[in-house]
Amino acid sequence: xxxxxxxxxxxxxxxAPGLAVIPAAPPLHRPLASRIPWVLVVFLVMATVPWVGTRxxxxxxxxxxxxxxxxxxxxxLLGTTGLVSFGHVAYFGxxxxxxxxxxxxxxxxxxxxxxAAGLGAALFALVSGFFCVRLAKLYFAxxxxxxxxxxxxIAYKWNDVTGGDQGLPEIPYPDLDWMSAIPxxxxxSVGARFYLLSLVLVALALAVxxxxxxSPFGRVLTTIRDNPERAAFLGVNVRLYxxxxxxxxxxxxxxxxxxxxxxxxGVFSDYLFWSKSAEILIMTIxxxxxxxxxxxxxxxxxxxxxxxxxxxxxxxSFVLGAILLVLLFCxxxxxxxGIVALWRRLQRLRHA
Amino acid sequence: xxxxxxxxxxxxxxxxxxFLFLIASGLSLVFGVMRVINFAHGSFYMVGAYLAWxxxxxxxPTGGAFWIAALAAALGIGLLGAVTERIFxxxxxxxxxxxxxxxxxxxxLILGDAAKYLWGTDQLSVSTPPALAGGITxxxxxxxxxxxxxxxxxxxxxxxxxxxxxxxxxxxxxxxAQMDREMLxxxxxxxxxxxxxxxxxxxxxxxxxxxxxxxxxxxxxxxxVLIIVQAFIxxxxxxxxxxxxxFWGSMIYGQVLSFGIxxxxxxxxxxxxVLMAVILIVRPWGLFGRPI
Numbered sequence: 001x002x003x004x005x006x007x008x009x010x011x012x013x014x015x016a017p018g019l020a021v022i023p024a025a026p027p028l029h030r031p032l033a034s035r036i037p038w039v040l041v042v043f044l045v046m047a048t049v050p051w052v053g054t055r056x057x058x059x060x061x062x063x064x065x066x067x068x069x070x071x072x073x074x075x076x077l078l079g080t081t082g083l084v085s086f087g088h089v090a091y092f093g094x095x096x097x098x099x100x101x102x103x104x105x106x107x108x109x110x111x112x113x114x115x116a117a118g119l120g121a122a123l124f125a126l127v128s129g130f131f132c133v134r135l136a137k138l139y140f141a142x143x144x145x146x147x148x149x150x151x152x153x154i155a156y157k158w159n160d161v162t163g164g165d166q167g168l169p170e171i172p173y174p175d176l177d178w179m180s181a182i183p184x185x186x187x188x189s190v191g192a193r194f195y196l197l198s199l200v201l202v203a204l205a206l207a208v209x210x211x212x213x214x215s216p217f218g219r220v221l222t223t224i225r226d227n228p229e230r231a232a233f234l235g236v237n238v239r240l241y242x243x244x245x246x247x248x249x250x251x252x253x254x255x256x257x258x259x260x261x262x263x264x265x266g267v268f269s270d271y272l273f274w275s276k277s278a279e280i281l282i283m284t285i286x287x288x289x290x291x292x293x294x295x296x297x298x299x300x301x302x303x304x305x306x307x308x309x310x311x312x313x314x315x316x317s318f319v320l321g322a323i324l325l326v327l328l329f330c331x332x333x334x335x336x337x338g339i340v341a342l343w344r345r346l347q348r349l350r351h352a
Numbered sequence: 353x354x355x356x357x358x359x360x361x362x363x364x365x366x367x368x369x370x371f372l373f374l375i376a377s378g379l380s381l382v383f384g385v386m387r388v389i390n391f392a393h394g395s396f397y398m399v400g401a402y403l404a405w406x407x408x409x410x411x412x413p414t415g416g417a418f419w420i421a422a423l424a425a426a427l428g429i430g431l432l433g434a435v436t437e438r439i440f441x442x443x444x445x446x447x448x449x450x451x452x453x454x455x456x457x458x459x460x461l462i463l464g465d466a467a468k469y470l471w472g473t474d475q476l477s478v479s480t481p482p483a484l485a486g487g488i489t490x491x492x493x494x495x496x497x498x499x500x501x502x503x504x505x506x507x508x509x510x511x512x513x514x515x516x517x518x519x520x521x522x523x524x525x526x527x528x529a530q531m532d533r534e535m536l537x538x539x540x541x542x543x544x545x546x547x548x549x550x551x552x553x554x555x556x557x558x559x560x561x562x563x564x565x566x567x568x569x570x571x572x573x574x575x576x577v578l579i580i581v582q583a584f585i586x587x588x589x590x591x592x593x594x595x596x597x598x599f600w601g602s603m604i605y606g607q608v609l610s611f612g613i614x615x616x617x618x619x620x621x622x623x624x625x626v627l628m629a630v631i632l633i634v635r636p637w638g639l640f641g642r643p644i
């Protein structure tokens with residue numbers, strides 16, 4: 001098996017173009033803007049949404065937060081490890097169904113069902129990823145697509161467990177009464193409370209992911225992305241590392257799916273259709289796959305754009321396709337890539 | 353299970369197979385030469401179906417309207433394919449696969465909404481051409497003439513493609529481009545024209561199959577993303593880039609789907625995806641393809 005598939009992997013000595021490899025400018029003196037802890041600021045601003053915004057704002061913010069985790073999990077494969085998965089939605093869907101079934105059918109509490117959903121998705125990622133990482137490039141993409149369609153077919157047809165084409169409606173909210181004890185939270189609706197819980201859980205998951213990417217393990221993944229042959233020469237078990245990334249990404253996507261099922265009050269087989277995988281890829285690329293914070297920015301931009309565009313026209317797909325064309329041909333680094341390039345250019349002008 | 357029942361299942365599978373072959377052959381051609389998976393192939397198919405419906409509406413009382421419409425749809429989509437390749441696709445050669453995949457996905461989004469805008473979201477249908485409206489009785493089952501026509505046209509297209517690829521100088525160029533495009537370019541051949549031609553031919557086949565499907569299936573939005581997955585399965589089973597592989601891949605797919613329903617009623621969808629996954633795991637280059 002291993003020798004048979006080896007010729008499929010074409011050497012790619014140059015770093016992935018478009019995945020925004022921008023040379024770092026030497027930091028002469030740190031400007032004010034880079035001394036502000038932006039991540040903390042954004043987190044705090046997001047946390048005020050239920051108080052300062054409308055119910056609809058909270059709804060949009062929930063979607064952004066959950067999509068951000070989903071897109072970051074995909075980017076662990078795409079941007080960090082250099083694996084193009086076209087079936088990442090499978091793990092999102094497995095997490096959503098696992099959490100929904102455990103909470104609705106078996107009455108498990110959220111505190112157990114949520115990690116169980118992540119574990120379930122990670123387990124499915126382990127089984128499918130074991131086969132996927134053996135294939136190169138397009139074949140990898142095709143096999144991930146095949147596994148996600150298998151998951152979709154099961155969700156669509158296994159009526160007794162998943163509800164089939166009727167889906168799994170009315171998933172209960174977790175018990176969030178304890179939040180009343182927190183000052184200022186007593187008057188919040190259960191939707192707003194769940195948003196705050198999602199925000200905290202996603203922030204924790206992102207922190208862990210960030211830590212993983214900056215760890216020695218994450219550095220190996222980046223090496224594999226840039227040059228798998230060199231990594232293999234250095235004694236790295238490339239497939240094992242790719243599989244580990246695949247499992248972590250699957251588990252994180254499962255957590256995002258678990259939150260999404262509760263947020264949208266139901267899980268339906270549509271969530272697992274292959275076109276959803278493409279949408280999350282677009283989100284990641286839109287924000288910038290070369291940056292940790294690219295996918296969350298892409299999630300925010302896409303959710304906001306969607307609600308803005310659909311106010312004017314029903315042809316959202318057309319607009320999304322047009323955005324994608326502009327992105328592919330003009331801004332392959334995405335929004336964050338564009339901002340960083342602009343920022344560096346301004347810096348150079350100032351120091352010139 | 354009577355033999356006539358089994359025969360009609362077999363014929364149903366064969367019809368599915370030949371339709372899928374018409375669609376998947378174009379997908380496989382483009383993959384073989386350009387190493388590109390074209391998600392928009394299903395959209396070309398769908399727009400071909402709408403175009404055929406439109407031309408039939410214009411020509412309604414004329415005899416042979418359906419055949420003119422089918423040819424017009426195929427040519428129109430072929431032209432669309434050529435223009436797409438010339439304007440957009442060529443700047444993506446040599447870039448990450450992801451960008452090529454996402455570009456074809458952008459076409460899926462744009463063409464899907466363009467079709468909704470132009471033709472609405474209602475189901476549209478085209479009546480069977482009068483010459484093929486009847487049916488004949490074989491083994492105690494009535495087979496519509498139109499499906500027999502489809503079953504005949506599949507192998508005819510396969511044979512025609514084989515002739516073009518293996519017995520003409522243009523086909524020799526294509527096969528050379530498949531093996532080593534840099535070498536071919538270095539020898540002075542116009543590789544760029546070959547690529548445009550292949551893309552146009554592939555789109556032509558998609559448009560043709562879209563037009564030919566209209567008498568037996570209604571035209572609806574969403575038929576693009578449904579068909580493309582099936583075409584992928586066929587191409588993967590047979591071997592991406594292999595003409596006869598695609599032919600036999602569609603035969604296997606059609607029969608697995610047709611008989612899978614009998615053995616495994618609610619899981620026939622599941623079984624074809626499992627088949628696709630198993631083949632990718634065991635022989636990523638497909639049953640009839642060669643490792644690349």
